[in-house]
Amino acid sequence: MPSLRDRLEALRTLLENDEVRSISRRYFISNGFDGTLTSIGVVVGAYLSGITDGLTVITIGLGAAVGLGTSGVWSVWEIERAEKQAELLRIEQAMLTDLEETTVGQRRAGARKINAVASGIGPLIGILLPLVPFLGQSGGVVSMLGATVLAIGVGVAVLFTFGAYLGSISKQNWIVAGIRMGLAGIVVAILNLFLPG
Numbered sequence: 001m002p003s004l005r006d007r008l009e010a011l012r013t014l015l016e017n018d019e020v021r022s023i024s025r026r027y028f029i030s031n032g033f034d035g036t037l038t039s040i041g042v043v044v045g046a047y048l049s050g051i052t053d054g055l056t057v058i059t060i061g062l063g064a065a066v067g068l069g070t071s072g073v074w075s076v077w078e079i080e081r082a083e084k085q086a087e088l089l090r091i092e093q094a095m096l097t098d099l100e101e102t103t104v105g106q107r108r109a110g111a112r113k114i115n116a117v118a119s120g121i122g123p124l125i126g127i128l129l130p131l132v133p134f135l136g137q138s139g140g141v142v143s144m145l146g147a148t149v150l151a152i153g154v155g156v157a158v159l160f161t162f163g164a165y166l167g168s169i170s171k172q173n174w175i176v177a178g179i180r181m182g183l184a185g186i187v188v189a190i191l192n193l194f195l196p197g
Contacts, residue, residue: 029165038064040192043061048193057137157182
């Protein structure tokens with residue numbers, strides 16, 4: 001049984017791997033993007049539906065966070081399990097040996113775990129951060145409209161951060177990349193205004 005120190009060392013080694021970081025980053029940003037847009041849709045929809053209690057909006061948002069977070073972890077776990085297994089089988093066929101219990105097999109399993117965790121954390125951040133203003137509404141600090149506008153602002157800021165980060169790692173203009181991502185939040189908020197009811 002590996003010690004905690006051995007496990008932390010294995011984790012550090014995996015996190016230094018460019019491919020593991022790249023795949024995890026994609027899942028994190030993609031699902032964080034989905035989660036943020038979902039959160040903006042939830043808060044605007046809740047306001048337009050006449051919900052007057054911030055805690056109710058938070059409860060609805062938490063339900064979405066559980067759903068998207070679970071989806072992120074579960075789907076990526078299964079996707080990466082199949083992909084890593086197929087990759088391992090190709091290597092085994094080329095080498096004519098079983099690699100399941102080797103360092104190669106263990107690294108692939110470890111990479112799958114990191115990818116799945118990153119995929120689940122992304123939507124949690126994307127959903128939960130825009131819900132924070134509704135804590136202020138429940139405490140009487142801001143109105144329901146104020147909390148909704150603040151939530152949209154937080155969501156757009158989260159999206160901008162995702163875009164800016166992607167812009168910086170791809171050597172693009174990070175401000176332009178951030179604005180492109182942030183615009184999606186504004187579009188979702190506006191589209192919700194035209195929903196029936």
